[in-house]
């Protein structure tokens with residue numbers, strides 16, 4: 001499976017559970033990085049680099065369970 005090079009999207013599963021029932025990130029992400037699976041959320045790792053850094057998921061998550069990590073250095 002492809003591994004992201006530029007952006008890593010991480011869900012703290014324990015925090016996500018606190019926020020349940022919820023599928024806000026699944027509904028909002030414009031590039032479908034989140035997929036509901038069982039009682040939790042799965043990250044589509046091959047889609048992580050498509051993240052537009054729109055922050056919609058971060059703003060909507062009721063449990064502050066999502067972290068977006070930039071794997072590249074900003075600037076030069």
Ligand code: SF4
Nearest residue numbers: 029051052054055057
């Ligand atoms: S910041 Fe935007 S594009 Fe990136 S994972 Fe969140 S909702 Fe999706």
Ligand code: SF4
Nearest residue numbers: 016019022024025061
């Ligand atoms: S928005 Fe947050 S609490 Fe809701 S499903 Fe996504 S990670 Fe879990």
